[in-house]
Amino acid sequence: MLTKSLKLLGATGLALGVGLGVAQAQTEIEMFFPVPVEGKLAKEMQSLMERFNEAHPEIEATAVYTGSYDETNLKTRAAIKAGRPPAAVIMSANFILEYQLNDEIEPLDPLIEAEGSSADAFMDRFWPALHGNARFADRVWAVPFHNSTPLLYINADHFREVGLDPDNPPATWQDWAAAASKLVKREGGETTRWGLMLPENYDYLGWIMTALTMSNGGLYYNPEYGGEVYYDTPSMLGALTFVHDLAHEFEVMPAAITDGKAVSTAFFAGQTSMVVLSTGSLSFIRENMKDDYRVAFVPRNVRNAVAIGGASLMMPKGLSEEKKQAAWTLMNWLTSPEISGHWSRFTGYFAPNRQAYELPEMKQFIADNPDAKVALDQLQYARSWFATYNTVAVRKALEDQVQAVITGDKQPKEALEAAQENADAQMRPYVEATALKLPASM
Template identity: 35%
Template sequence: MAGPLARFIEAYVADFTKRNPDIEVKTVFGGNYEENQAKVVAAIKAGSPPDTAILLSQQLYTLLSLDAIEPFDAYIAKDRELQQAVADFFPAFMMNSTLGGKVYSLPFQRSTPILYYNKEAFKEVGLDPEKPPTTWDELVKYAEKLTKRDDQGRVVRYGVAIPTEDRSTWLLEGLTIQAGGLLYDPQGEGCKVLVNTEAVRQGMQFKRDLAAKYKVSPEGVIAWGTTPGDFAAGKVAMIYHSTGSLGFIRNNARFSFGTAFLPRKVRYGVPTGGANFYLFKGSDPAKREATLRFIKFMVSPEIQARWSVDSGYVAARRSSWSLPLMQEYLKQWPQALTAREQLAYARAELPVYNLQQVKDIIAEAEQAVVLGRKDVRTAVREAQARVDQALAPYCRK
């Protein structure tokens, strides 16, 4: 986290310390998800883990392999407030939080990817601004109409942009689900990743075709970080991005925009995303009660509602959505409902050992396809072999 998101967190921490003057909270902002994970792992290996950290929910297997975390169950069993929280979280957000019947993390900064679209651009080309594309085929047809060129034939507005993040498989997971597959075996116990499959091939090829075949998307790798800005600036009419970007787009787009489910191929579907609170072995036991009080405050319905309004992330508690703050927000920004409603079609985000190396391998293969350096069958076959090798040290039985 950085910028406005960090300031929001600091404001919540300040409110907590006002209500709990006997507790001092020291916040450390570690950068993006990967950077923050690396810093926490370094602290664990140095024997000085944090009391709690907000890390990707899908990091569960990696943290277990380090013997670094403890489950919440013993605390939940004797704490009515924690029991209520676990029952109140959207089930989709608990998919990556539990394993073997134990609760290893609590949702905080949660999301799904959604479609953002420029309603004024839709009107300009004769599309109904209240009817976004619902299928991959419709997405292509809409994007062809929305792509705008100048007199010299240069593109001044692309129809669609689906980012290809350097170290992430998130949007590829969504395309894979929409094509009828999954990037992992749910029964694989963190050890079976399904790269060399038809659904993954279709997802990668679709991203390639949007630029190379249909000419409706920028050539090459589309950067995650700049895509919301390009949308807000009118350089692209539709984007796939996190609901967590809603706050930025809300504040920067100078046009009416809509949000929608990601289009389907054979079904709707997205991975959940974002980060949860974890408890670490080896942190000061005397601080545990204070740590739990802080976590309960941060995942409370009230703070989850504030966080959603402030940032655009999904309020992870169902009860948050009935609070007056959220009700007023939704009257002004009904776009915030899209990610919540899409949870009905959500799947767990890639849960696997050695997570970052596995994601790097798959992302590298995806980029090779998007850039036209490898055909999709070769890319996924080679990636599958490398992923299996990366998992082998963790998954020998």
């Protein structure tokens, strides 16, 4: 009885909607989206959806807010397991590989080819640094939506105060450590101002370590095969020893774990002179920082290199042909130069679509905000983001050990050996089913 009246109600609603719009049946699709930064992004996404639905009367798209990146991952998996996948998901770019390994997402090549385009031409729209996390295993699996890199933020007032030039920020680890030593302030046995702070909570720390290892010539993981990470290597050992020394030798960084939120708060309060944070925090810093500040590339030891972050759009398997088409239309619309640029100016993430920067409003924005330009310039040194089988657990295997080094409970070498061993154990099921699955004796 209840279901009957509900159905009736739904039918009336549908009839009304169709009556007002077009006579033809609408394709209803759902998109899952996370908000990694602040609340007002969710509102902006709703208004984008309204714009999309207005421009596409044949589609009724709903954006479903699904929490953080991790929660979105969780809810997407649950929806897929329950057999009711959303038509599109904005997914943390380094989680895409696992969906591919588990055979849970659609390759986008057939949709690209149906439009008369090719995978090469399609990917060419996006910055080259973003290709690795979207196109692998010979297929296109995701469309970059908004991306970031880690960036060095410095307090220009502090720099001038100790006789450093804020317009010439440290570019090498040597300069970086030297600047931090000059900037740190001690009174008695207490540090009243830190030279540098890094975000060391889970997820953020792994990303920072990727940047440091890559800046030290390292690869961090095997971009071609999801069963290998390079934790116990010279490039990682150098990076971790540098972190260890910042906290324990030079004593310019707290020897305890600081959360990303605590890092930005300390930067605003003038309690630290330098921080490394995401380019995704640019708008947030711009709005809240009272002191004069500058941004710069993450300093290098061997070469300039950082990993990208951010999210891409992907399409789960198990959708009807109409829903696939509708989702594809939505994905293309959301990553078009105009929308991409709009979202970038609103959030601080950079626009993955290169053509966005050809638009006059975007050129104006870059001219007005030189810090956004630095973020963009660093992109040419950016690389793919670490992604393996069991990504989160493999990342945590390293993070737990790095935290132990920062707090002074472990030495870098033993920490990396433990991290490697734990990470290998996390990837073992995949490795045994792939690289170590060998022909038995015949």
